[in-house]
Amino acid sequence: MNLIEKLKRNAERVDAYIMKLLEGEPPILYEASRYLLKAGGKRLRPYLVVKSCELVGGDVEKTLPFAAAVEMLHNFTLIHDDIMDRDELRRGVPTVHVKYGLPLALASGDLLFAKVYEAMTEVEDIPPERILNCIRRATKAAIHICEGQILDVSYPKLSEVSEEDYYRMVGGKTASLFEACAEIGAIVGGAPESEVELLRGYGYNAGVAFQLIDDILGITADEETLGKPIGSDLREGKKTLIIIHALKNASGEERRIIESVLGVEDASPEAISRAIETIERLGSIDYARREAERYVEEAKRRLRGFPECEARKDLEELVDFFIRRTY
Amino acid sequence: MNLIEKLKRNAERVDAYIMKLLEGEPPILYEASRYLLKAGGKRLRPYLVVKSCELVGGDVEKTLPFAAAVEMLHNFTLIHDDIMDRDELRRGVPTVHVKYGLPLALASGDLLFAKVYEAMTEVEDIPPERILNCIRRATKAAIHICEGQILDVSYPKLSEVSEEDYYRMVGGKTASLFEACAEIGAIVGGAPESEVELLRGYGYNAGVAFQLIDDILGITADEETLGKPIGSDLREGKKTLIIIHALKNASGEERRIIESVLGVEDASPEAISRAIETIERLGSIDYARREAERYVEEAKRRLRGFPECEARKDLEELVDFFIRRTY
Numbered sequence: 001m002n003l004i005e006k007l008k009r010n011a012e013r014v015d016a017y018i019m020k021l022l023e024g025e026p027p028i029l030y031e032a033s034r035y036l037l038k039a040g041g042k043r044l045r046p047y048l049v050v051k052s053c054e055l056v057g058g059d060v061e062k063t064l065p066f067a068a069a070v071e072m073l074h075n076f077t078l079i080h081d082d083i084m085d086r087d088e089l090r091r092g093v094p095t096v097h098v099k100y101g102l103p104l105a106l107a108s109g110d111l112l113f114a115k116v117y118e119a120m121t122e123v124e125d126i127p128p129e130r131i132l133n134c135i136r137r138a139t140k141a142a143i144h145i146c147e148g149q150i151l152d153v154s155y156p157k158l159s160e161v162s163e164e165d166y167y168r169m170v171g172g173k174t175a176s177l178f179e180a181c182a183e184i185g186a187i188v189g190g191a192p193e194s195e196v197e198l199l200r201g202y203g204y205n206a207g208v209a210f211q212l213i214d215d216i217l218g219i220t221a222d223e224e225t226l227g228k229p230i231g232s233d234l235r236e237g238k239k240t241l242i243i244i245h246a247l248k249n250a251s252g253e254e255r256r257i258i259e260s261v262l263g264v265e266d267a268s269p270e271a272i273s274r275a276i277e278t279i280e281r282l283g284s285i286d287y288a289r290r291e292a293e294r295y296v297e298e299a300k301r302r303l304r305g306f307p308e309c310e311a312r313k314d315l316e317e318l319v320d321f322f323i324r325r326t327y
Numbered sequence: 328m329n330l331i332e333k334l335k336r337n338a339e340r341v342d343a344y345i346m347k348l349l350e351g352e353p354p355i356l357y358e359a360s361r362y363l364l365k366a367g368g369k370r371l372r373p374y375l376v377v378k379s380c381e382l383v384g385g386d387v388e389k390t391l392p393f394a395a396a397v398e399m400l401h402n403f404t405l406i407h408d409d410i411m412d413r414d415e416l417r418r419g420v421p422t423v424h425v426k427y428g429l430p431l432a433l434a435s436g437d438l439l440f441a442k443v444y445e446a447m448t449e450v451e452d453i454p455p456e457r458i459l460n461c462i463r464r465a466t467k468a469a470i471h472i473c474e475g476q477i478l479d480v481s482y483p484k485l486s487e488v489s490e491e492d493y494y495r496m497v498g499g500k501t502a503s504l505f506e507a508c509a510e511i512g513a514i515v516g517g518a519p520e521s522e523v524e525l526l527r528g529y530g531y532n533a534g535v536a537f538q539l540i541d542d543i544l545g546i547t548a549d550e551e552t553l554g555k556p557i558g559s560d561l562r563e564g565k566k567t568l569i570i571i572h573a574l575k576n577a578s579g580e581e582r583r584i585i586e587s588v589l590g591v592e593d594a595s596p597e598a599i600s601r602a603i604e605t606i607e608r609l610g611s612i613d614y615a616r617r618e619a620e621r622y623v624e625e626a627k628r629r630l631r632g633f634p635e636c637e638a639r640k641d642l643e644e645l646v647d648f649f650i651r652r653t654y
Contacts, residue, residue, distance in 0.1 A: 024470075029477040080437060084430035103411035103480050106433065107473050110407060113440055114469040121463045128455035135462065136448045142441040143351075146434050150356040153430050 003317050010050060010067075011043035017068045021115050032100045032108035033115075036075050039091040040227075045070045047318065048181040048206075049188070052199050054311035055303075058189020062126055066134055066188055069119040070181050073138060076112035077145050077177075079105055084153060085236065092227035113142070126188060134184045141180035148172020152239060158262055159247055161239050169239065170211045171204070178207030198305040202315065205299035210322045212292035215240035216285055217327070219276055225327045231272035237263030241291060246284040254278050289323075296323055330644045337377060337394075338370035344395045348442055359427045359435035360442075363402050366418040372397045374645065375508040375533075376515070379526050381638035382630075385516020389453055393461055393515055396446040397508050400465060403439035404472050404504075406432055411480060412563065419554035440469070453515060461511045468507035475499020479566060485589055486574050488566050496566065497538045498531070505534030525632040529642065532626035537649045539619035542567035543612055544654070546603060552654045558599035564590030568618060573611040581605050616650075623650055 001009070015037065022034045046067030053063045081087075082095040083105055089095060097105035120135055151169045155161050182203030186196040217226065218233035219242060226232070233240065246258055261267035261275045279285065296319045303312050328336075342364070349361045373394030380390045408414075409422040410432055416422060424432035447462055478496045482488050509530030513523040544553065545560035546569060553559070560567065573585055588594035588602045606612065623646045630639050 025474060026477050026481055028481060029474060080433055084433055104477065106407055106411055107477050109437075110440070111470065111473045113437070114466050114473065117444060117462060117466040118470065121459055121466065128459050132448055132455050132458060135444060139441050139444040139448065143438065143445065146438045146441065147352060147356060150431065150434050151353050154353055154355060 003314070003321055006314065007042055007044070007047055010047045011041075013064065014043050014046040014067050014071055017064050017119075018072060021068065021072075021119060022112075028100070029104065029107055029111060032096055032104045033111045035099060035108075036079060036090065036096055037071070039093045041071075041075075041091065043067075043071055044210075044318070045074055045177060045181045048178060048203065048315075049185040051311050051314050051318070052182045052185025052203075053189035054185075055199070055306055055309070055315060056186045056189040056191035056195050058185070058191070060189075062123070063185060063188050065119040065123050066184050069116045069138060070177065070184065072112045072119065073116045073142060074177060076109045076116070077142075077149075079109040079112070081149055083109075084149065087228075087232075087236075089228040089232075092224075116142075130187050130190070133187050137180045137183045137187070141176040144172040144176035148174075148176070155239060158237055158239055158243060159259075161244055163241060163244055166239060166241050166244055167208070170208055174211040174214075175204045175207030178210065179203040182206075195306070198302045202299045202302040205295045205302070206319045206322060209292045209295035209299065209319060212241060212288050212295065213322055213325065215242055216288050216292075217325075219279065220285065221326070231261065231267065231269070231276070234261045234272060234275060235263070235265050235267055240288070242279060242284045242288045245287045246279045246282045249282050249284070250278070254282065292323055296320065330641070330648055333641065334369055334371070334374055337374045338368075340391065341370050341373040341394050341398055344391050344446075345399060348395065348399075348446060349439075355427075356431065356434055356438060359423055359431045360438045362426060362435075363406060363417065363423055364398070366420045368398075368402075368418065370394075370398055371537075371645070372401055372504060372508045375505060375530065375642075376512040378638050378641050378645070379509045379512025379530075380516035381512075382526070382633055382636070382642060383513045383516040383518035383522050385512075385518070387516075389450070390512060390515050392446040392450050393511050396443045396465060397504065397511065399439045399446065400443045400469060401504060403436045403443070404469075404476075406436040406439070408476055410436075411476065414555075414559075414563075416555040416559075419551075443469075457514050457517070460514050464507045464510045464514070468503040471499040471503035475501075475503070482566060485564055485566055485570060486586075488571055490568060490571055493566060493568050493571055494535070497535055501538040501541075502531045502534030505537065506530040509533075522633070525629045529626045529629040532622045532629070533646045533649060536619045536622035536626065536646060539568060539615050539622065540649055540652065542569055543615050543619075544652075546606065547612065548653070558588065558594065558596070558603070561588045561599060561602060562590070562592050562594055567615070569606060569611045569615045572614045573606045573609045576609050576611070577605070581609065619650055623647070 022030050024030050049067040049070055050060050050063050054060050079096045082090060083097050087095055088098050096108060116138060120131060123131055148169050179200050182199035183196050186199045223230050250258060257278045258275050261271050299319045300316055303315055306312050349357050351357050376394040376397055377387050377390050381387050406423045409417055410424050414422055415425050423435060443465060447458060450458055475496050506527050509526035510523050513526045550557050577585060584605045585602050588598050626646045627643055630642055633639050
């Protein structure tokens with residue numbers, strides 16, 4: 001079975017569990033909370049929980065509520081981020097607040113967040129200290145995501161954001177949840193703290209690589225792949241390593257071309273194309289890709305703390321996929 | 328020491344704990360998350376946690392993180408509710424989204440929600456099963472609050488809301504957290520399930536009484552007491568037992584007077600006064616007060632399952648205060 005098939009099989013299992021948790025009254029609230037989950041997603045985070053548990057020799061059957069929890073946590077943050085960023089499309093469909101209005105979007109995010117904890121506390125065949133430890137890690141990730149999101153919207157000007165700022169932001173917004181997933185899988189599997197720590201490092205580095213590639217796709221992918229219009233990241237003035245690199249290395253004229261579309265919602269398709277060409281010519285895409293590869297290598301280095309086995313290979317493949325993916 | 332003094336002493340302790348939890352980066356996010364807490368509030372819910380623990384003979388010192396947790400949970404829901412309801416004032420000051428903007432208000436609510444769990448999982452001297460049980464109850468309340476809030480905004484027309492609908496809504500939006508507070512105090516105190524259940528019943532009935540009186544104050548209190556303009560509840564078309572009763576018992580003309588201001592944001596002060604007079608004349612305020620008294624009696628009945636003691640007296644006083652309060 002290749003990675004895509006494995007992801008798919010895992011996703012089916014996780015989704016079935018989540019959909020059962022997301023039934024209730026009033027129906028419209030639960031419908032709104034399921035909507036984004038139903039729109040797609042690869043369930044990478046749940047897969048990471050499962051594989052981390054397998055790697056430490058744990059019983060993967062016990063990971064299901066935790067795998068579901070991290071995916072709900074992820075979706076909760078997406079729904080609220082889309083409100084904050086006023087994004088209108090995600091996974092190729094209207095965002096929750098566009099589809100259901102602000103009150104329902106807000107509440108459905110809150111509901112998903114609460115369901116994260118419902119899932120984790122429903123578990124019965126795991127020692128309570130382990131469950132508490134998982135709750136602690138998931139909570140820490142949630143806090144870091146909030147912090148990262150506000151860090152993002154509070155940097156006043158893109159041209160003043162440094163690479164260090166970028167990594168701090170990504171550490172919060174993206175990598176912290178990958179970290180938590182890897183930790184939680186290991187904890188459920190009963191791993192010693194040293195192995196939890198190795199997997200945390202794997203998760204962190206994998207998460208940063210994932211975001212770097214996400215940023216690249218946000219600039220180079222076509223509309224259908226992206227699920228939103230080409231150049232959206234530029235029009236929104238999204239703070240990516242690519243843009244930071246490009247602005248730092250641009251000549252006056254190149255800088256003008258890029259800045260003419262950054263944060264400009266009605267930038268023309270021609271201006272967007274020119275900006276993308278300029279960014280590519282400056283080597284900023286290649287730079288971000290090399291950085292992503294560096295993080296993938298770091299992630300794999302942590303895995304070498306474990307004996308060779310099927311789960312280790314799966315986790316290696318997972319980060320290779322992060323780099324290789326085109327969607 | 329009278330109840331007000333006891334509440335104050337408790338509030339100081341809880342606030343000190345919360346303020347330490349709400350420090351971090353970026354500072355603006357943490358400032359926004361502290362803002363509403365600093366604007367006031369009586370910390371009734373933390374008090375309920377402490378007193379429930381005392382009633383079952385538990386060590387009240389251990390309740391502090393849980394008392395802090397329920398207050399943060401409460402404030403999280405207020406911040407998000409104010410966004411959903413587009414309320415501009417609370418506790419006499421601009422609401423968080425008015426003061427800090429939507430993204431920060433949304434994120435500060437999320438942060439408070441996450442901090443609920445951070446507080447509860449930081450605890451070390453309580454058996455983990457008990458902590459998990461507390462987390463379960465707090466989570467259940469959070470879910471019911473989401474459901475209650477959407478039930479509230481999703482009833483299409485006030486005139487079609489029944490008393491039963493009202494109680495279902497209040498059971499979710501208000502009473503569920505009072506329930507959870509009483510349960511959590513008892514669980515931290517190591518009470519057997521029968522006592523947890525008695526206190527749950529106390530919390531539920533106390534919570535409904537609290538909301539009924541809140542609804543009365545929302546119509547009869549002056550602007551300074553209320554922290555927002557007179558008639559706000561009417562202008563917002565808030566679904567209260569009072570209005571349900573008034574509309575059911577009104578003549579054609581009376582109904583017209585009331586409906587002329589319900590949900591009408593720019594209703595004149597004169598129209599508001601006339602509507603309030605009409606509602607009072609119809610006996611709707613008295614009706615709500617009698618209902619509140621009935622719930623207070625129910626709450627006290629549960630307390631009689633415990634031997635007479637200081638904590639029982641304090642909890643009796645607390646619900647008496649719910650009825651008697653003028654703010």
